Amino acid sequence: MNAAGVAVLIAALVAGTGRTSTLDDAVHVPGAQNPTTAAAHARSSPAASGPAHRASMSPRPAANAREAKPKPASGTQVAVRILSKHRPARLRLEGPRSLEVVASGNTLIVEGRPRPSALRLDAGRWHARGRGFDRRYEAALSLEARDGELLVVATFSLEDYVAAVTASETEVDTPFEALRAQAITARSYVLASGKRHDEARACDLTHCQVLRGEGFARHLRRARDAARSTEGTVLRLRGGAIALTPFHASCGGHTAEPVAVFGAPDLSGAAAVPDRCPASPWRAVVPRALVTSAATEVLGGRAQAEDLLLDRDSSGAVVRIVDRASGRTALGDAFFRALGARAGWDRIRSARFTMTLGGDQALLEGQGHGHGVGLCQAGAALLARQGWTAEQLLAHYFPHALPGKLQDK
Ligand SMILES: [Zn+2]
Numbered sequence: 530m531n532a533a534g535v536a537v538l539i540a541a542l543v544a545g546t547g548r549t550s551t552l553d554d555a556v557h558v559p560g561a562q563n564p565t566t567a568a569a570h571a572r573s574s575p576a577a578s579g580p581a582h583r584a585s586m587s588p589r590p591a592a593n594a595r596e597a598k599p600k601p602a603s604g605t606q607v608a609v610r611i612l613s614k615h616r617p618a619r620l621r622l623e624g625p626r627s628l629e630v631v632a633s634g635n636t637l638i639v640e641g642r643p644r645p646s647a648l649r650l651d652a653g654r655w656h657a658r659g660r661g662f663d664r665r666y667e668a669a670l671s672l673e674a675r676d677g678e679l680l681v682v683a684t685f686s687l688e689d690y691v692a693a694v695t696a697s698e699t700e701v702d703t704p705f706e707a708l709r710a711q712a713i714t715a716r717s718y719v720l721a722s723g724k725r726h727d728e729a730r731a732c733d734l735t736h737c738q739v740l741r742g743e744g745f746a747r748h749l750r751r752a753r754d755a756a757r758s759t760e761g762t763v764l765r766l767r768g769g770a771i772a773l774t775p776f777h778a779s780c781g782g783h784t785a786e787p788v789a790v791f792g793a794p795d796l797s798g799a800a801a802v803p804d805r806c807p808a809s810p811w812r813a814v815v816p817r818a819l820v821t822s823a824a825t826e827v828l829g830g831r832a833q834a835e836d837l838l839l840d841r842d843s844s845g846a847v848v849r850i851v852d853r854a855s856g857r858t859a860l861g862d863a864f865f866r867a868l869g870a871r872a873g874w875d876r877i878r879s880a881r882f883t884m885t886l887g888g889d890q891a892l893l894e895g896q897g898h899g900h901g902v903g904l905c906q907a908g909a910a911l912l913a914r915q916g917w918t919a920e921q922l923l924a925h926y927f928p929h930a931l932p933g934k935l936q937d938k
Pocket residue numbers: 725726731732733734736737738
């Protein structure tokens with residue numbers, strides 16, 4: 530496309546793309562993994578991998594996880610900061626008890642009375658309601674007041690957590706074998722990722738794994754069945770460690786190379802593989818100044834948009850950017866995140882894109898949704914409809930990992 534064509538296309542597109550999005554539940558695409566901060570990169574970075582659960586792992590993976598007798602991973606619990614996005618000042622809890630809880634500065638007010646310490650509530654089916662949220666959790670709860678906000682941590686059994694994440698991270702029409710693959714992926718990810726937050730192992734946003742509480746009853750039931758039928762199954766790397774298994778909404782036809790995206794060493798067990806999912810094309814027009822600002826940040830020095838070279842891997846993902854003026858380079862994934870943080874994650878949807886400059890704007894055209902590494906949810910759903918089992922799906926997206934069982938201590 531010549532420059533004039535780009536200018537026309539930009540003019541046609543720009544009207545509808547001036548919005549900066551936020552990560553709102555209403556627009557969340559399951560598995561899109563739109564990180565809200567630079568720290569979100571740690572979703573599969575080496576630093577995010579904790580050894581906490583590795584000591585007790587069997588180094589010998591089960592040959593066929595599906596037929597092995599399920600051994601409940603009883604006692605394994607997952608503490609999750611919930612309502613992370615809402616950060617409510619007040620909420621109403623129904624369940625084993627009925628309580629009104631308010632944060633007043635750093636003081637917790639329970640049923641109108643100040644409380645000197647955190648409120649801890651036993652495991653049960655809790656219904657939490659407040660401004661903009663109405664959620665149900667099967668968990669123990671802990672509530673604290675911090676700067677006028679309620680910090681709510683829900684502690685789930687591992688399998689309840691896996692079921693809730695599987696339901697939250699998938700579409701309602703997802704075939705059962707794809708749900709099973711998602712359950713194993715979610716279980717492996719949370720165990721391998723270690724503690725990612727001061728107050729809890731995980732949050733309930735795409736930064737860790739989306740957990741929206743219990744939504745559609747039927748979908749949750751299928752997700753529970755998927756968790757139960759894969760209970761205790763994880764993916765392991767060859768050395769025996771649980772794989773830090775990333776997933777994303779749609780790779781757009783080819784998954785990305787984990788080391789190119791997240792750096793070495795690879796902890797994911799994934800590899801770049803061709804996929805049969807739809808291309809999921811996207812287009813965004815952004816100010817040229819935004820590209821300059823993103824590039825300047827990741828290159829660590831002033832850069833001009835017209836000096837940038839985008840290096841791609843075999844999947845078409847931008848794996849490196851080069852500033853021809855200074856010779857400086859940066860990871861393509863960092864550039865993608867810097868662009869997304871500025872322009873909105875529903876606009877800059879993946880690292881697989883081309884960039885065309887026109888006047889004071891830039892046209893980005895790409896495929897896929899998410900970082901492209903590991904399990905592709907769109908592809909898994911499509912292949913499962915064609916008869917693939919969860920084990921075949923996982924072997925496809927994580928060829929360097931094998932399914933195995935968790936062992937009780
Ligand atoms: Zn998190």
